Amino acid sequence: MLLHSFSVYKWLSSLLRSLSRCARNFIWSGDVTSKKFVTVSWRQICAPKNEGGLGLRDLSSLNTTALLKLRWLIITTDSPWSIYLREHFKLHGRLYSCSYKRSSIWPGIKSILHILFQNCRWVIGNSSTTSLWVDKWLDKPIVDVVGATEIALSLSRTKVSNIIRMGKWVIPSIFSSTFPDLTNEILEMPLPIDEDNDILIWEVSTSGVFSFSDGYEIVRHRFPVKSWASIIWHPFIPPRYSILVWKILFNKLPTEDQLQRRGILLAPICQLCYKNSESIDHLFSSCEFAQCAWRWLATQFGTIIPPTGSLSDIWLDFLSKRFSPHLRNVWLASGFFLLMAIWKMRNKVKFEGKPPSFSRLCRSTSTWIRQVGALTPGHVRGILDRQLLVSLGISPNSSKAPSIVPVLWHPLLFLGSK
Structure with missing residues (x-):
């Protein structure tokens, strides 16, 4: 109901x-x-x-x-x-x-009529039901082009069939002299070749049906x-990790500075370093704890991340690494997990009073890398990427060997040939 x-x-x-x-x-x-x-x-x-x-x-x-x-x-x-x-x-x-x-x-019904008319068009058949003036059978309804003139009011009830005689367009002289451009547009339209009823089509759809x-x-x-939408959503990355990154990109995590802006009185101190005010950019990039975490993760993959810079700088550098598909997907999933691990550790400090543990973060991230590596798609190119995956405890995905299909060809036989 x-x-x-x-x-x-x-x-x-x-x-x-x-x-x-x-x-x-x-x-x-x-x-x-x-x-x-x-x-x-x-x-x-x-x-x-x-x-x-x-x-x-x-x-x-x-x-x-x-x-x-x-x-x-x-x-x-x-x-x-x-x-x-x-x-x-x-x-x-x-x-x-x-x-x-x-x-x-x-x-x-009345509230949506204008939306319907803007996106529909009449295909002329016998032209007996389509209004010459107010229905959309040209690129635009004629009344929308010329406005509610005296001629428009006099022709408001005229059908398209009224200007067709013996299979030809017959346009009143007063109309053709007043609106020459519209007259040319009508004359260029092919006349219907059958007597089917006029059809209303939904222009947005290729089938013409709403x-x-x-x-x-x-x-x-x-x-x-x-531009980042295709990067954060992947089947091999749990949605809650993707949603965390999504919130970070919109700057919508309840960090201390965000809560303070909304009238909550508190000291916006970072829960991981106790040295600076907490913000999304500080918590995930410039905080000493976060910088150590990013350096450690980069070392596991045989690369580096700039020690200083904003979160956007880290994000751009993170995405610029040229790994083969399998290793790149593992690298991406690991970065998402690290962001979640930093956020969880911050919450444990704030709400449970547990001190931050860098070793615990490294252990949980290493375990995650091994688990996600077995589920991550893509293949490996090059010995170095293969060795990196093995060192991470991941079995590399080899690309499939090309299959050779025999093709038999016979000369074409034409009529009259032997």
Whole structure:
């Protein structure tokens, strides 16, 4: 029943915000009533992963898409209910009454009509149902090009079939003299060769049929594509590690400086070195504990990481290492684990009073490297990379030998040849 309501009625904005708030609280805290202080915006979370989101769906956009689907079915199908609603609401192309109608579903249908019209187009058949002036059968509806002129008002009920005679375009002289560019565009359009009904197509889809996914892509909020999105999400990296890196990239971890900005009174001291104020950049890059951890990890892979620099510098240098695919994937997964290990150790110091242990961090990271190495895809190129993997306790993935397939060829036989 709830799904039916969502697909038929336009829900109140306050209700959608309340439900989105519950979903947001549950994702961040596991409790719909508990709100976290430092979070990524819900709109960003609902973006696709390549735009920096988590790929969730926004409820308001889903509701709008469901109403688009309903409107599409009303105008394109001939079931008894769609015929009834077309006549009841006078929904014939873009010609519809804007007046109030006693119906609980009309506000929702009316609210999305402009979205539907912007992304639909009429393919002319017998041209008897398509409005010459207000329907989109050219690149743009004629009324959108010329505006509501006196001629437009006089032709508002004219069908495309009214300017076709004996298989030819017959355009009124007053129209052709007033709008020569539109006249040329009409004359360049090929005339229909059959008497089928006019067809409404969804321009966004290659099939011409409205789909829920295409509709959602139209109405959702868009963000710029993030270059790092393809780097942090991998099947061989646990999602919680990827999400931690995702939070770091958005600067949305509850470090001391972030909490202080939100009005929480505390001394923003780093929990691992007790020398500087705690921030994301300090905790994971310039802190002495973090620098030792990065140097140790680089040594395990036979490389180096600059001893000083911001977190973005470490990130860029980390990604620039030229390893073969298998070793590169292990290197990437190990870096993600190290970030998680630093964050966990910081939390143990802050909330459990346990002192930071560099040796414990190294042991847990070494164990992780051996475990993830057996699950990481990719092959190894070169003796050095192979030796590095073996030294890490990982069995290298060898590339598959090329398979030789016999090919038999016979000369082509043409008619008349012997």
